[in-house]
Amino acid sequence: MRFTVSVKKSGTTQQINIDLADMGATVRNLDNISAHINTQLEAAGVLTRFERVKIGEKDDSGVIPGNDFGLHVQGVLTEQVSFSAATSAPAIYIAGVSGIGDGSAGQLVRLTDLASGTPVTEFTRRIEAAPDVTETENDKGETKSTTETNPLTIKATAASSDGGVYVVGQTSSEIDGRIVKGETDLVLQKRDSTGKVIWTRTLGAAGDASGASIAVDASGNVVVSGSVTGTLGTTTNVGGSDSVVAKFNAAGVEQWLQRFGGTGDDRTTSVTLGSDGTVYVAGEAKSGFGNAAHAGGEWDGYVRAISDDGTALWTRRVGDTGDERAKAIAVADDGGLLVASEEDGRAVLRKYDSADGAGAAVWELDLGDLDGGRIGGLTVDGNDIYLAGAAGGAFAPTAPLSANAGGRDAMVVKIADGASASVGWTTFLGSDADDSAASVQVTGGKLYVAGKTTGSLPGSTLNGTRNGFVAELDGGTGALAWTTQISGRGGISEATGIAVDPTGDSILSKLGLPQGSLTYADTRVVTDRTSVRDGDFFYLSVDGGRRKKITIGASDSIRSLTFKINAALVLDGTADVRRSAEGDRLRITPKEGVTIELFSGTEGRDALVGLGIQPGAVFKKPSLLNETTTADAPKLFALELPSVMSLGTRDKAAAAVKALESAMSVIQRAYRDLVTPQSVKDLLTGSQKGKDGGTVPAYMQAQYANYAAGLARLSGGG
Incomplete structure (x- = not known):
């Protein structure tokens, strides 16, 4: 029960070893464990501390329900903290989809204790897009809110050496403050080993x-790959759907993005990395591009090589004149490139020289008719290659170790790499319903396969209508060790990807502590924190004047954006930053009596939509009070009602009546004050003078003369 807390400050890293055995007979609860760790940290002169906290989301009353507790790390910005365990075992992450239709969301499940044969679900995280909330008002003035969910799909996952896990997919609505500018957008998310979101892009x-x-x-x-239509930054819309590949660093900062393809539809299906950082992408296209001409059929498979800095190296076509789709790609143990494709319904595996985009395949292996199935994933362990997917009973590269159970089953094929390729074994994993494998990974001689089933796999039971599943097989013999089925919202889920963390199961996971370094805050750069891209822009205008263009740069923060806005406003208003738990917020305040209008940029390059700002006018009304007044605060009217009123006796009742009459009088004065125009108030109080000076009209002079004559006669008569 030992782990190490590494603290880096002032360029020096301290290794503080924590051994729970040193607690002796002290009860191992979270409070005592925190105290033990804090004693070691204090002795090392470290300011970071641990404490027990309640875990969960606050309800409407600000209270966290339930009785789940965990350790909370109180860090300081001057100390970079990371964790590592003395001993560990593998853990696996299963990514996929929970629910169906508009109510579907991403799902990430972490399993530990794999060697026991009955894995433990350490956590399940639902990854949701923001719902659409609509408010309507009836004829009585009552407001009703209607919430409509938006779908989000996770397609793949991968673990990183720093203890984090990535998922990629697509979202139809805002997620973690990232606004979707079009219909859908690619979403990439990094989480730590406890499932906490580190950043979203x-x-x-x-x-x-x-x-x-x-x-x-x-x-x-x-590196993530996918497809895109429409405008995307400064990239060129080639035609139809295009392939897209983007690279981000561990902090979520985009390093480069490539968009490519032909005039027809094309998309990526799989991506892998060479030891030198070269990116290899497999996909399918309906037209030729690069140096790969379209050979015929509806689809051609392709492979594209991209250097570590984002430069396209070569593109090759995979297959012949039929219908071919490259579905999975991996780097062989000797650096060669393995490509699995579906060609007119057959599974074909080829090996190429990764440095050459034009030469013939080193070897080619036709695995046979998939019998209505498909290729799911490809992985490598030394000279052993594993291909997973789904197939019918007619698929038989070798006599299967475990026979097809009926219909379409998940399948795994082991292939030996060499001067030529040979099949080691074939096995099926299925129920009497429909089953398929979407992803496969290997570590320590153990093979992990993930997919979906509508039945009960050997050793598991269907929970709902459709389940995701994960299974462990012996990499050498193909023998099945165990299976686990995973349900989802409404009893519907599927696994689309699997990732293995070779050291993920340790005392750290038992204590709820993440592997690797703690991340205290995300970047403040606008193009990283939002869906705004470098070069997106909007316009602003003051009092209907000339529109001034505000362009977002690659390194702009909200603070630097305020400098650009203030330069355009001059003295007509101010822009400043408001800090919040969700990040920096932009505030634009016009000068009194000034109207600032915000206008969208051109379609596809509009920065306002990415910032979550509606185009329109911002106006500050001038004060109705005179210039000597220091504030525009409304007049206060105190009702002065006693905190307790009683009708128990005649005197108390009389006092209550008097208090209520006084309060009613105050309410009447308040009403008169609210409905009386300010100009009338000024005349009544004498604070506004009448007009003086000028010429008296003739009719008034005549009236005055008559009044004067009458007064004279009356005076004379008296």
Whole structure:
């Protein structure tokens, strides 16, 4: 029960070893464990501290329901804290979808204690898009809110060496403050080993974008691939749906983005990384592009190589004149490139020289008719290659170790790599219903397969209508060790990706502490924190004057954006930053009597939509009070009602009546004050003078003369 807290400050890293055995006979509860850890940290001169806290989301009353508690790390910005365990075992993450239709969302499940044969679900996280909330008012003035959910789909996952886990997919609505500019957008999210969100990113597509695959290098850089339509920053819309590949560093900062394809539809299906950082993308296209001409059929498979800095190296076509789709790609143990494709319903595996985009395949292996199935995933362990997917009973590269159970079953094929390829074994994993594998990973000689089933797999039971599943097989023999089925919202789920963390199961996970470094805050750069892209813009105008263009730069924060806005406003208003738990917020305040209008940028490059700001006018009304008044605060009227009133006796009742009459009088004065125009108030109080000076009209002079003559006669008569 030992782990290490590493604290880096002033360029020096301290390793503070924590051993719970040193607690002796002290009860191992969270309070005592926190105290033990804090004693070690204090002795090392570290300011970071641990404490027990209640875990969960606050309800409407601000209270966290339930009785779940965990450890909370109180860090300081001058200390970078990370955790590592002395001993560990593998943990796996299963990503996929929970629910169906507009109510569907992403799902991430973490399993530990794999060696026991009955894995433990450490957590399940639902990854949701923001709902649409509509307020309507009836004829009585009553307001009603209607909430409509929006779908979000997770397609793939990958673990990183820093203890984090990535998921990629697509969202139809805002997620974690990232506004969707078009219909859908690719979403990439990083979480720590406890399931907590570290950061979320979207591409900022103005049309549709979706994520299909993901790969992570040893430094935590992550590459995602998918497809896109419509405007995306400064990229060129080639035609139809285009393939898209983007690289982010471990902090979520985009390093580069490539969009490519032909005049027809094309999309990526899988991505992998070479040891030198080269990105290899597999996909399918309806037209030729690069140096790969369209050979015929509806689809051609393709492979594209991109350098570590985002430069396109080569593109090759996969397959022949039929209908071919490259579905999975992996780097072989010797650096060669393995590509699995579906070709006229057959599964074909090829190996290429990764440095050459034109030469013939090193070897080609036709695995046979998939019998209505498909290819799901591809992984490598030394010279062993594992291909997973789904197939009918006619699929038989070898006599299966476990026979097809009926219909379409999940399948795994082991292939030996060499001068040529040979099939080691084939096995099916299925029920009497429909089953398929979507992803496969290997570690320590153990093979982990994830997918979906509408039945009960061996050793498991269907919970609902459709379940995601994960299974462990022996990588050498293909023998099934265990299966686990995972349900979802409404009894519907599926697993689309699996990731293995070789050291993920340790005392850290038992204590609810993350592996690797703690992240205290996300970046403040606008293009990282929102769906705004470098070069997006909007306009502002003061009192109907000339529109001034405000352009968002690659390194702009909300603070630097206020400088640009203030330069355009000059003395007509101010823009400033408001800090909040959700991040920095932009506030624009006009000068009194000034109207500031905000206008959208051109379609696809509008910054307002990415910032979550509606175009329109901002206006500050001038004060109705005179210039000597120091504030525009409304006049206060105190009712002065006693805190307790009683009708128990005649005297108390009389006192209550008097208090209520006094309060009614105050309410009447308040009403008169509210409905009386300010100009009338000024005349009544004498604070506004009448007109003086000028010429008296002739009729008034005549009236005055008559009045004067009459008074004279009356005086004379007296």
